Amino acid sequence: MLSKLDKDIISLISQDIPLVKEPFKDLSLKLGIKQEILLKRLKFYKNKNLLRKFCASLNHRKIGFRYNAMAVWNISDKLIAQAGRIVASFGQVSHCYQREKADGWNYNLYSMIHGRLKKDCLGLVREISGKINCQDYQVLFSSQEYKKTAVRY
Amino acid sequence: MPISRPVKSKLSLLDKRILGCLQEDIAFVARPWKVASAKLNIKEDYLLKRIAFLKKQGIIRRISAIFSPGKINFISTLVAAKIAPQCIEKVAKRINLYPEVTHNYRRDAEYNLWFTLIARDVQRINQIISRIKQDKNIKKISQFPATRIFKINVKFPLKGL
Numbered sequence: 001m002l003s004k005l006d007k008d009i010i011s012l013i014s015q016d017i018p019l020v021k022e023p024f025k026d027l028s029l030k031l032g033i034k035q036e037i038l039l040k041r042l043k044f045y046k047n048k049n050l051l052r053k054f055c056a057s058l059n060h061r062k063i064g065f066r067y068n069a070m071a072v073w074n075i076s077d078k079l080i081a082q083a084g085r086i087v088a089s090f091g092q093v094s095h096c097y098q099r100e101k102a103d104g105w106n107y108n109l110y111s112m113i114h115g116r117l118k119k120d121c122l123g124l125v126r127e128i129s130g131k132i133n134c135q136d137y138q139v140l141f142s143s144q145e146y147k148k149t150a151v152r153y
Numbered sequence: 154m155p156i157s158r159p160v161k162s163k164l165s166l167l168d169k170r171i172l173g174c175l176q177e178d179i180a181f182v183a184r185p186w187k188v189a190s191a192k193l194n195i196k197e198d199y200l201l202k203r204i205a206f207l208k209k210q211g212i213i214r215r216i217s218a219i220f221s222p223g224k225i226n227f228i229s230t231l232v233a234a235k236i237a238p239q240c241i242e243k244v245a246k247r248i249n250l251y252p253e254v255t256h257n258y259r260r261d262a263e264y265n266l267w268f269t270l271i272a273r274d275v276q277r278i279n280q281i282i283s284r285i286k287q288d289k290n291i292k293k294i295s296q297f298p299a300t301r302i303f304k305i306n307v308k309f310p311l312k313g314l
Contacts, residue, residue, distance in 0.1 A: 002225060010225060016215035019205055021197065022183055035183060042181040042218075050224045056175035056204075057214045058309055063164070063172070065309055070260065070267070081301075088304035098301035099231065105264070105295060110231075114309065140267070144259035146245040150217050151271045152252045153227065 005033070009041055011153045013054070057150075065114040067141060069121040072107035073129070074136040080109060083132040087111050092124055107138065164212075167195070169311040171203050175213070176308050222271050228278055229271040230298040232285075233264035240290040241266060247288065251281055264295070 002010070008031055017023045024042075028035040045051035060068065075083045080098055087109065088096040095112040111128075115121040118141065125139050164172070170193055180188040190200040207213045222229040236244050241259060245266055248254055257268035272278045278296075286294050 010218070010220060013218040014220065016217055019201060019208070019216070021186060021201070023185065024181075024183060039181050039183075045218075045220070046178070046181070048224075050220055052219045052221050052305065054178050054181075054216075054218045056172070056216045057219075057307075058172060058176070059211050059214055060309055062210070062212045063309055063311065068258075084301065084303035091310075093304060094307045095305050096303035097299040098303070099297040099299050102295040102297065105233075105297075110297075110299075138262065140260040140262045142258040143261050144242075144245075145257075146242075146259065146266075147249045147254060147257035147268070148214070149255055150215060151220070151222065151227075151255050153220070153225070 005031070006041065007153070009038065010045075013042075014150050014153050016150070060114050064116050067115045067118050067121050069113045069115065069125065070140045070142075071111050071113060071121075071125045071128070072138050072140070073109040073132065073134045074106040075109045075132070075134055079132075083109055083134065086132050087128055090124065090128060092120075093128075106136070164311070167193075168203060168207065171200065172207070172212070172309075172311050175204070175216070179216070227271055227273060228275055229269060230278055230296050232268050232270060232282060232294065232296050234266045234268075234285075234291050234295075235264055235293040236266050236291055238265065244288055244290050248285055251285075253277065253281060264293075 012027060012030060018026045020026060024038050025035050028038040031038065042051065084096055084098055087093055092113050092115065093111045094114060097110045098108055099110050101108050113121050113124055122139060125137065129135060129137055174189055174193055179185040182188060186200050187197045190197040193200065204213065245257055245259065248268060249257055253270050253272045255269050255271055259265060260267055270278055270281060272281065282294060282296065285291065
């Protein structure tokens with residue numbers, strides 16, 4: 001169970017932190033708590049896996065990864081656990097989820113792939129499709145990014 | 154075409170090392186940049202200057218904590234919509250007004266707009282979707298909530314740039 005303080009901390013540190021030598025001191029002042037308490041809570045969130053990562057988010061296009069492909073496959077329920085693990089094992093795959101299907105949309109295994117070239121992404125999807133033995137798939141490249149922000153908790 | 158172009162000047166070897174380091178957890182100590190700069194074998198002040206530069210260039214979007222929404226009692230879902238191509242930008246901008254919308258991409262497929270929603274509960278998710286749905290330019294809208302996470306690990310290799 002998260003306290004009011006936890007909620008305030010989570011809301012604050014989910015946004016860009018100040019770029020100063022002692023960022024946690026600044027943040028703890030804003031929260032009206034001691035820095036020690038804040039650092040302890042951070043370690044607690046990390047140990048409990050609530051906090052996935054505390055790091056820099058990069059603009060992938062600006063570092064050369066211009067292509068962002070969402071590849072989706074239609075996999076039987078029986079095989080999806082194994083297929084998901086195989087897809088996830090590829091370093092170029094940043095996200096891999098099983099998702100519910102919808103009427104007229106039979107894809108249930110989703111992955112995000114970032115590549116420097118379009119053909120790199122397509123080649124990888126072909127390779128993965130061979131490994132998981134599924135040719136019922138689509139590759140959806142993003143053609144415009146309308147929004148990409150931190151979550152507001 | 155993607156909106157932002159790669160930076161023209163190549164990143165220095167040091168900047169690549171810095172970006173590699175900053176894609177890992179920062180230390181939960183009073184002076185995290187001192188710890189990182191020691192790993193990189195540079196001065197703390199210099200690291201802060203390089204980070205400021207990389208932020209100004211838009212290479213670093215932000216430095217922040219990333220939580221698993223489900224583990225802090227939030228609900229996340231993926232939503233896709235079919236929209237007439239000539240109105241897609243207008244519709245996307247209206248959807249973006251909801252702070253619960255974190256990512257929103259045009260993808261040239263049957264469903265041509267894909268966005269993620271993270272909200273405090275299912276009621277709020279449904280409320281947002283039903284409000285968005287009222288837009289006559291949206292022909293169909295579907296929700297694809299995740300039922301299992303196999304991987305989340307965003308890390309870009311910087312070698313060879």
